[in-house]
Amino acid sequence: MESIFVGQLAALEDEGFFTAKLPGGKDVLILRCSGTVYAIQRRCPHEGAPLEKGNVWNKMIRCGQHAFTFDLETGEGLNCPGYTIERYGVTEEEGKLFISIDSDKQRNT
Numbered sequence: 001m002e003s004i005f006v007g008q009l010a011a012l013e014d015e016g017f018f019t020a021k022l023p024g025g026k027d028v029l030i031l032r033c034s035g036t037v038y039a040i041q042r043r044c045p046h047e048g049a050p051l052e053k054g055n056v057w058n059k060m061i062r063c064g065q066h067a068f069t070f071d072l073e074t075g076e077g078l079n080c081p082g083y084t085i086e087r088y089g090v091t092e093e094e095g096k097l098f099i100s101i102d103s104d105k106q107r108n109t
């Protein structure tokens with residue numbers, strides 16, 4: 001596992017978000033919902049719409065394109081069986097946010 005610095009906690013108000021790019025080029029969406037910070041894949045697994053254009057509430061995110069809705073805690077699709085979003089572990093140190101990635105997996109994708 002590798003920890004990647006993605007941004008400052010202060011940049012995230014509740015319900016706020018920002019995006020970051022992983023070393024392999026994958027886009028990640030970092031957001032805060034109900035006080036918890038989540039890091040998920042930025043692009044919807046359905047047709048690739050940017051998930052930050054959707055809605056976040058009650059630990060769920062709904063894609064703005066076709067309303068597929070995902071559980072931020074598990075990544076599971078709630079109204080779209082078979083679809084999931086990739087989640088990343090988030091840690092905070094002295095106001096800095098890091099996400100954990102499997103560096104071997106990143107190199108192979």
Ligand code: FES
Binds near residue numbers: 046047049063066068
């Ligand atoms: S692109 Fe997200 S639900 Fe279709």
